[in-house]
Amino acid sequence: MTDNLVYTTQTEKPSHRLSNNLLVRVAAEFVGTAVIAFAIYVISSWGTMINSNSSLIMVGVGTGLAYAAAGLTFGRASGGHFNPAVSFAGMLTGVVTWLQGLLYIVAQVLGALAAAGVWHLLTPVSQNAPRKMWMSIVVNGFGTNSTSATLLGSSSGLSFGITAAVVMELVFTIVVITAFYTTVRPNGSAHKNHAFALAAAYGVSAMALYLVDGVGLNPARSTGIAVVGSFDGLTTNPLQQLWVFWIVPLVAAAVVAFGLIIRDSVQAQRAETEAAVAALRLEQEAAAAADDGDDEATDEDAEESLPEVIVETEEPNAEKE
Numbered sequence: 365m366t367d368n369l370v371y372t373t374q375t376e377k378p379s380h381r382l383s384n385n386l387l388v389r390v391a392a393e394f395v396g397t398a399v400i401a402f403a404i405y406v407i408s409s410w411g412t413m414i415n416s417n418s419s420l421i422m423v424g425v426g427t428g429l430a431y432a433a434a435g436l437t438f439g440r441a442s443g444g445h446f447n448p449a450v451s452f453a454g455m456l457t458g459v460v461t462w463l464q465g466l467l468y469i470v471a472q473v474l475g476a477l478a479a480a481g482v483w484h485l486l487t488p489v490s491q492n493a494p495r496k497m498w499m500s501i502v503v504n505g506f507g508t509n510s511t512s513a514t515l516l517g518s519s520s521g522l523s524f525g526i527t528a529a530v531v532m533e534l535v536f537t538i539v540v541i542t543a544f545y546t547t548v549r550p551n552g553s554a555h556k557n558h559a560f561a562l563a564a565a566y567g568v569s570a571m572a573l574y575l576v577d578g579v580g581l582n583p584a585r586s587t588g589i590a591v592v593g594s595f596d597g598l599t600t601n602p603l604q605q606l607w608v609f610w611i612v613p614l615v616a617a618a619v620v621a622f623g624l625i626i627r628d629s630v631q632a633q634r635a636e637t638e639a640a641v642a643a644l645r646l647e648q649e650a651a652a653a654a655d656d657g658d659d660e661a662t663d664e665d666a667e668e669s670l671p672e673v674i675v676e677t678e679e680p681n682a683e684k685e
Contacts, residue, residue, distance in 0.1 A: 389442040389464070393438075393475070394472070397471070397476055397479075397585075400585070403430040407427065409502040419515075428562070428565075444554065446472060448583045450541055456622075457628075459552045478588075484592045499589075503593045504580045506608070508600045509599070526608065536581060537617070538616045583610045586610070590609075
């Protein structure tokens with residue numbers, strides 16, 4: 365037998381609730397981040413080598429679908445952050461507690477490390493395709509570690525430096541975090557258009573960033589492959605550039621959080637003003653109604669206080685008689 369439940373606008377529906385078990389939420393963040401990171405590592409390396417002519421489209425579509433799929437699968441439990449920058453913004457805005465946010469970030473980094481380890485073990489190598497070649501197009505970096513230096517450098521000598529990496533990462537991480545938090549409820553659960561918004565934000569951002577720095581956007585994704593790649597003899601150790609892919613996304617998270625706080629404050633002030641105006645209007649209407657009632661009562665009292673005057677008239681025929 366089911367209960368007859370009545371929902372109001374203030375009632376949190378069961379479908380809008382995240383898991384009550386913190387361990388379950390943290391585990392969902394670990395697994396979801398591992399799935400996303402592994403998919404991105406594979407697409408950025410194996411997929412690029414196989415389809416070099418459409419690598420940007422492949423990276424963009426693959427990245428967007430990876431985040432959307434993980435969000436739909438594991439987001440019901442944890443809220444589907446899978447990104448320390450997203451969790452940090454949630455900590456600043458109060459969507460998650462600081463303890464929960466820190467546990468999320470630890471789980472995300474460990475998930476990306478696990479994904480990078482599995483990718484490293486499964487990636488084939490040979491004399492013509494050494495591990496260093498694979499790693500150079502999957503790590504996040506700039507200058508000699510820029511994806512453009514590997515894919516375009518041999519023919520054109522082009523590569524993107526730290527300035528381009530910082531600016532692009534800042535702009536597109538803001539896009540990603542904004543897309544996330546404008547499509548979730550106050551408790552962090554997703555609206556219906558959340559997965560589509562994430563897929564679009566991550567997909568477009570990935571296509572814009574791939575040649576610049578290999579698509580950061582996510583400090584956990586950058587950390588996992590940087591740790592594993594630090595042993596593969598790249599020209600520049602990716603750990604030396606990893607600070608950019610932590611500081612910039614966290615700054616982007618702070619910018620978005622500040623904007624969200626201002627938005628919520630303005631909305632709260634507007635709602636308070638509208639409520640005050642509505643209360644004043646009701647008070648005025650009530651006073652007007654009371655005045656009308658007093659006027660009607662005064663008129664009735666005045667009518668009742670007037671003396672009754674009776675005028676007698678004689679009939680003409682009676683006078684003749």
